[in-house]
Amino acid sequence: MDPDWLPFHPNPSKPAFKVPAGAVDAHCHVFGPAAQFPFAPERKYTPCDASKGQLFALRDFLGFSRNVVVQATCHGNDNRAMVDALVNSQGKARGVASVGRDVTDDVLQAMHMAGVRGVRFNFLKRLVDFTPKEVLLEIAGRIAPLGWHVVVYFEAQDLPELWDFFTAVSDNLATTVVVDHMGRPDVAKPVDGPEFGLFLKLMREHPNVWSKVSCPERLSKSGPTGEDGGGALSGPYSDVVPFAKRIVEAFPDRVLWGTDWPHPNLKGHMPDDGKLVDFLPRIAVTPELQRKLLVDNPMRLYWPEEN
Ligand code: 0GY
Numbered sequence: 001m002d003p004d005w006l007p008f009h010p011n012p013s014k015p016a017f018k019v020p021a022g023a024v025d026a027h028c029h030v031f032g033p034a035a036q037f038p039f040a041p042e043r044k045y046t047p048c049d050a051s052k053g054q055l056f057a058l059r060d061f062l063g064f065s066r067n068v069v070v071q072a073t074c075h076g077n078d079n080r081a082m083v084d085a086l087v088n089s090q091g092k093a094r095g096v097a098s099v100g101r102d103v104t105d106d107v108l109q110a111m112h113m114a115g116v117r118g119v120r121f122n123f124l125k126r127l128v129d130f131t132p133k134e135v136l137l138e139i140a141g142r143i144a145p146l147g148w149h150v151v152v153y154f155e156a157q158d159l160p161e162l163w164d165f166f167t168a169v170s171d172n173l174a175t176t177v178v179v180d181h182m183g184r185p186d187v188a189k190p191v192d193g194p195e196f197g198l199f200l201k202l203m204r205e206h207p208n209v210w211s212k213v214s215c216p217e218r219l220s221k222s223g224p225t226g227e228d229g230g231g232a233l234s235g236p237y238s239d240v241v242p243f244a245k246r247i248v249e250a251f252p253d254r255v256l257w258g259t260d261w262p263h264p265n266l267k268g269h270m271p272d273d274g275k276l277v278d279f280l281p282r283i284a285v286t287p288e289l290q291r292k293l294l295v296d297n298p299m300r301l302y303w304p305e306e307n
């Protein structure tokens with residue numbers, strides 16, 4: 001398969017927004033290099049190589065201190081590229097893995113030693129084949145004693161069907177459930193409408209549920225130029241602002257943010273990572289909210305021993 005997505009931005013701009021000291025990019029990926037870490041045969045897209053060295057250079061350029069490297073579906077359950085990034089990060093990266101029910105306790109333990117702190121369950125039909133919920137619950141039960149959490153990726157229209165599963169993990173197993181990209185709301189719908197309301201209810205009623213307020217470039221319909229009529233709501237990805245800001249302000253201690261570099265499987269436009277950082281003060285409008293989002297929360301979840 002040829003690469004079927006855009007290459008990442010070759011020379012992102014220097015952000016005008018200075019992230020607080022110790023900031024964590026809590027959602028990013030490494031891919032390949034394919035010659036060393038081949039992509040999964042069952043993948044639904046083929047990314048470009050995006051190495052740990054390039055990721056760490058971007059981290060430094062944008063002013064971040066640490067990364068959380070999240071396993072993406074194009075590497076399937078083969079976590080070697082992600083683990084290789086962690087063990088070569090001088091302790092500045094932790095990870096989220098994908099595993100099957102056949103994973104052994106020894107492998108889980110080895111990944112823990114490397115810095116893995118969570119597993120990811122992906123529910124997007126365009127990205128993965130179906131896995132029964134019993135299997136996912138079994139995996140969640142096995143990682144809970146390690147103190148790991150579960151990262152979930154789904155689209156807003158699928159939340160009703162997934163609700164019982166998420167609450168079983170967050171309430172019965174008492175495991176933190178981190179939702180990628182706000183559960184992918186349809187930002188053309190009202191922020192006060194029933195669809196996003198259900199996601200807010202999930203967070204309100206289940207204190208173990210967290211949200212990444214990342215990926216405006218995936219969710220936005222108004223796009224990176226912000227040509228939406230000007231005024232207070234103009235600017236890049238302005239239609240995503242009310243959604244992310246609402247979550248940050250309602251649940252300031254349970255939000256995370258990441259660049260999503262190198263933006264796999266993104267069609268249309270490739271974001272300038274510096275501009276994504278400049279989006280941050282629009283959704284976290286005070287220094288206190290910014291510190292919680294970028295430092296306190298990710299440190300509590302991924303480096304709890306330093307708290
Ligand atoms: C993301 C988003 C996407 C891809 C994956 O695991 C993946 O392949 O998460 C997507 O296509 O929306 O967060 O990287």
